Amino acid sequence: MYFTDRGIEELENRRGEEEVTFEWLAERLREFVDLNPDFEIPVERLATWLARLDDEDED
Numbered sequence: 001m002y003f004t005d006r007g008i009e010e011l012e013n014r015r016g017e018e019e020v021t022f023e024w025l026a027e028r029l030r031e032f033v034d035l036n037p038d039f040e041i042p043v044e045r046l047a048t049w050l051a052r053l054d055d056e057d058e059d
Contacts, residue, residue: 029047033040
């Protein structure tokens with residue numbers, strides 16, 4: 001188990017029944033980066049990965 005799994009599990013347990021929009025998620029990610037600028041690159045990578053999930057493999 002990765003260390004981050006605990007946070008993901010907490011998120012799922014606390015808010016797993018909620019529905020959110022990607023607009024809401026984008027705003028929360030911006031707020032997080034504003035409060036934690038050291039995480040700008042990982043958040044950008046996560047956002048890009050989520051945005052491109054349905055893209056066909058280019059390999």
